[in-house]
Amino acid sequence: MVSVGGFATLLVYVFGPSVWWSFLGLPLVAWARLYRRKHTPAQLIAGALGGILITALVLTLSG
Numbered sequence: 001m002v003s004v005g006g007f008a009t010l011l012v013y014v015f016g017p018s019v020w021w022s023f024l025g026l027p028l029v030a031w032a033r034l035y036r037r038k039h040t041p042a043q044l045i046a047g048a049l050g051g052i053l054i055t056a057l058v059l060t061l062s063g
Helices: 002-015 017-035 041-062
Strands: none
Touching (some): 002 017
């Protein structure tokens, strides 16, 4: 979730809001992780938010 959220954030930062659909990968990955019983819902939410926020912070501070 961290990598998917971070990559989607990077795409929106680079290409603009027209690629908002890249965030649609988050529920797909979350479903797969839940289905395989690899993570809890809280872990998935924390990972997604962490990836989005950390990437946004790094991009904001670096440029």
